[in-house]
Amino acid sequence: MSSIDLTLKIWRQPNSDSLGSLETYTLNGVNTDMSFLEMLDVLNENLTKEGKDPVAFDHDCREGICGMCGAVVNGVAHGPEKEVTLCQLHMRHFSTGDVLVIEPFRSRAYPIKKDLLVDRSALDRIIQSGGYVSVNTGGTPDGNSLPISSQQAELAMDAAACIGCGACVASCPNGAAMLFTSAKISQLALLPQGQVERKQRALAMVAQMDKEGFGNCTNAKECEAVCPKGISIRNIARLNREYVKAVLSEG
Amino acid sequence: MWFVRFISSSIGKKIVMATTGLLLVLFLFTHAAGNATIFMSSEVFQDYANELHSHPLIVLVFSFSLLLIFLAHIVAGLYLFFENREESKSRYVVTTRVVENSFASRTMPYTGLFILLFLLVHIMGFTFSPEDVLISVTVKELLGNFFYSFFYIAAFIALFIHLSHGFWSMLQTFGVNHPRYNVFISRLTILIPLFFLLIFGGVALYFMTGLGANY
Numbered sequence: 001m002s003s004i005d006l007t008l009k010i011w012r013q014p015n016s017d018s019l020g021s022l023e024t025y026t027l028n029g030v031n032t033d034m035s036f037l038e039m040l041d042v043l044n045e046n047l048t049k050e051g052k053d054p055v056a057f058d059h060d061c062r063e064g065i066c067g068m069c070g071a072v073v074n075g076v077a078h079g080p081e082k083e084v085t086l087c088q089l090h091m092r093h094f095s096t097g098d099v100l101v102i103e104p105f106r107s108r109a110y111p112i113k114k115d116l117l118v119d120r121s122a123l124d125r126i127i128q129s130g131g132y133v134s135v136n137t138g139g140t141p142d143g144n145s146l147p148i149s150s151q152q153a154e155l156a157m158d159a160a161a162c163i164g165c166g167a168c169v170a171s172c173p174n175g176a177a178m179l180f181t182s183a184k185i186s187q188l189a190l191l192p193q194g195q196v197e198r199k200q201r202a203l204a205m206v207a208q209m210d211k212e213g214f215g216n217c218t219n220a221k222e223c224e225a226v227c228p229k230g231i232s233i234r235n236i237a238r239l240n241r242e243y244v245k246a247v248l249s250e251g
Numbered sequence: 252m253w254f255v256r257f258i259s260s261s262i263g264k265k266i267v268m269a270t271t272g273l274l275l276v277l278f279l280f281t282h283a284a285g286n287a288t289i290f291m292s293s294e295v296f297q298d299y300a301n302e303l304h305s306h307p308l309i310v311l312v313f314s315f316s317l318l319l320i321f322l323a324h325i326v327a328g329l330y331l332f333f334e335n336r337e338e339s340k341s342r343y344v345v346t347t348r349v350v351e352n353s354f355a356s357r358t359m360p361y362t363g364l365f366i367l368l369f370l371l372v373h374i375m376g377f378t379f380s381p382e383d384v385l386i387s388v389t390v391k392e393l394l395g396n397f398f399y400s401f402f403y404i405a406a407f408i409a410l411f412i413h414l415s416h417g418f419w420s421m422l423q424t425f426g427v428n429h430p431r432y433n434v435f436i437s438r439l440t441i442l443i444p445l446f447f448l449l450i451f452g453g454v455a456l457y458f459m460t461g462l463g464a465n466y
């Protein structure tokens with residue numbers, strides 16, 4: 001078991017209304033088998049013992065599937081490893097003497113609640129505006145009554161891999177939520193169940209996205225590069241098509 | 252109205268950028284073809300210019316359409332730039348770009364504005380050149396000046412950079428992104444800007460280096 005010594009510069013901000021700043025902490029003897037969040041747990045334990053306020057950060061499953069965790073580590077959302085969430089990033093990727101600047105996911109649409117904890121409910125409101133299918137109650141339909149080609153199912157599944165962590169927004173130079181919205185639109189537009197509300201959905205979700213104050217996509221591709229689930233910007237191209245088709249024939 | 256809602260939406264603005272960008276690229280192809288006659292001889296070029304200007308109505312309609320397209324492209328581009336800057340300024344203490352070769356995408360508004368500066372100089376020099384001097388003579392005189400040609404070549408390099416993101420970006424905005432064609436698209440995204448650089452830059456270089464002294 002090896003361990004490393006780190007210098008952490010963490011964004012501390014007591015609440016949404018106050019100004020924040022970076023605080024420096026030294027953390028020695030970090031077990032390299034720990035995840036990034038476990039490393040923060042150790043720091044918080046130390047802070048608590050010293051009678052100081054622990055660093056607030058979001059997390060839940062700690063196995064890379066819930067989308068709750070996330071911070072910007074040295075300028076990269078979810079840290080330097082490709083296709084992992086912060087909870088699945090392990091300290092073996094760092095070495096003694098590293099200085100880690102840890103900041104919250106930032107966007108005009110993400111108010112900071114405390115330290116690394118941000119309010120991402122803007123993403124929820126995009127889903128609420130149309131990211132669902134309406135199913136009337138009744139008998140359960142037979143599973144095989146809706147044939148779906150395996151290629152189509154795979155594409156829909158790739159889009160559905162989005163865990164909604166919002167790293168795409170945090171890494172986008174413009175703070176755009178296009179990758180998130182495009183994944184949520186694609187997973188339904190690609191399947192027969194999603195057809196009935198297809199156009200309405202595209203119009204409503206894009207309108208909500210704009211209303212929340214997310215930026216404009218300029219195809220910088222940073223979102224795709226940091227996405228812990230490897231969601232492709234091919235979904236954004238699909239979203240553009242969906243939106244144009246809907247706007248030309250509906251509303 | 253649906254159209255107003257469309258062009259004021261985030262995707263609508265991108266579609267305006269992409270559509271006007273495509274029209275500008277198409278215009279550049281015709282412009283490059285016309286200018287390439289310079290490499291044949293001053294007579295061929297002068298004939299081409301005379302032929303073009305013997306149809307004043309076509310020139311007028313084309314010029315005005317082009318002006319509108321440029322204005323739409325510039326206004327939408329600057330609007331996006333200022334709206335997005337609102338978002339990106341003073342965001343992180345440390346910012347790291349993960350994408351390699353992001354220079355062109357990061358500098359779109361700046362390469363664009365440099366092209367605009369070029370356009371103003373270009374139009375002052377050629378469109379509003381003295382009526383009594385043949386255009387083939389004006390071209391040689393202006394581009395024979397080292398600094399004038401140098402500025403032209405710098406602007407064509409800016410255009411190259413602008414399009415080396417812009418062409419791909421335009422297709423992505425139109426929704427064209429398919430694994431089967433993406434390699435082809437990325438080649439075109441270098442080849443088309445390179446073509447413009449060679450033709451337009453070639454004309455400037457031709458006079459700058461004195462190769463065109465006897466043209």
Ligand code: HEM
Nearest residue numbers: 218268269272275276328359360363364367417420421424
């Ligand atoms: C006159 C000055 C110009 C300005 C100020 C300008 C500015 C811009 C800006 C700000 C963008 C958006 C970049 C982004 O979305 O990241 C853009 C995109 C683009 N520009 Fe220009 N540009 C100019 C001239 C041109 C010219 C002469 C051409 C073509 C020959 C051109 C072709 C394009 C294309 C194809 C795009 C991509 C559209 C897209 O992203 O969907 N631009 N321009």
Ligand code: FES
Nearest residue numbers: 062066067069087
């Ligand atoms: S805590 Fe669930 S994805 Fe990281």
